[in-house]
Amino acid sequence: MTNQRLRIILWVLVGIAALGGILLALRSPSSSSETSVATIGGPFILTGGDGKPFNSARLNGKPAAIFFGFTNCPDVCPTTLARLVKLRRKLGGDDAMSIVFITVDPERDGPAEVGSYAGLFNAPVIGLTGSATDIERVKKQFGAFSQNVEQPGGSYSVDHTASVFLMDKNGQFVATLSPEEGDGVALDKLKRLAV
Amino acid sequence: MLRRLTILSLLLLASCGGQGNSEIAVSDAWARPTKGQAPGAVYLTIENKGGDADRLTGAFTDHAAMAMVHQNEVVNGIAKMRMAGEINVPAYDKIEMTPGGTHIMLEGLRAPLKTGDDFDLVLKFRSSKDQTVKVTVRKPDDQ
Numbered sequence: 510m511t512n513q514r515l516r517i518i519l520w521v522l523v524g525i526a527a528l529g530g531i532l533l534a535l536r537s538p539s540s541s542s543e544t545s546v547a548t549i550g551g552p553f554i555l556t557g558g559d560g561k562p563f564n565s566a567r568l569n570g571k572p573a574a575i576f577f578g579f580t581n582c583p584d585v586c587p588t589t590l591a592r593l594v595k596l597r598r599k600l601g602g603d604d605a606m607s608i609v610f611i612t613v614d615p616e617r618d619g620p621a622e623v624g625s626y627a628g629l630f631n632a633p634v635i636g637l638t639g640s641a642t643d644i645e646r647v648k649k650q651f652g653a654f655s656q657n658v659e660q661p662g663g664s665y666s667v668d669h670t671a672s673v674f675l676m677d678k679n680g681q682f683v684a685t686l687s688p689e690e691g692d693g694v695a696l697d698k699l700k701r702l703a704v
Numbered sequence: 705m706l707r708r709l710t711i712l713s714l715l716l717l718a719s720c721g722g723q724g725n726s727e728i729a730v731s732d733a734w735a736r737p738t739k740g741q742a743p744g745a746v747y748l749t750i751e752n753k754g755g756d757a758d759r760l761t762g763a764f765t766d767h768a769a770m771a772m773v774h775q776n777e778v779v780n781g782i783a784k785m786r787m788a789g790e791i792n793v794p795a796y797d798k799i800e801m802t803p804g805g806t807h808i809m810l811e812g813l814r815a816p817l818k819t820g821d822d823f824d825l826v827l828k829f830r831s832s833k834d835q836t837v838k839v840t841v842r843k844p845d846d847q
Contacts, residue, residue: 581743584785629736631843664811666786671778687778
């Protein structure tokens, strides 16, 4: 009787171990492939164009396209933001997605600068800045790069990540949008984002 | 005989005149609107109708403290903006400056650029004479 009981207990233990093993085997590959992508983004608090704190939770509820740039950037940054506005209209209108511009030049870009820059596109664009520390933290969260480069004449330009980060309505990173890819691919990505 | 010589020399003069003469045509010059202290970017098309290559050596305007020819490139996913130096304009060819590539950056604008405004920009070339072009402030075509 005790022998049989022990046997049952042992079998149950074997069963649990096997089940655990199967679960581990099933989970580990998917979780490891997800972590690299899942770590991009995350909650942040920066400063809006109105000078008030902006909590990234406000972006939840619809997809967001997040772009790192600077307001002294006369070409690539407005070109990228104008393209996003155009793609968003094709996607279904100005309400279909948030477009977020985060400065990588907090030294020159205060709330007033990012606010007026975001207003250049005749469509809603959220301009964000923060302290140098805040910006560094958010850059790190997104794996975004920037570096100041001296220009002749004493001023400087900023090299920065050219891609846009696409987040779903829950703030999860989905894909990047690069300036080289055509509007067709970009629009497909955005459509997938909106699902 | 004399008449023949005159015609010949005139023909020779005419063919010489082609070189260094203005074979450059600048068109479709426009700039995006700007706000605040932000710099502007001018895009334009330079056409070389002559048989000799020329080089754009600089740009000047009274509308901004500085006008610089800039080139953008994306290297390993990083957007970089650099002074372009001189821009080669090959014979019978044209250079089209479009958003995301080459542009003339205006730093220290006297006033922000507003849609509908226009201002003069002078382009300097190595061989051809200066070209003054009217830059119109407008949104890009597809926006």
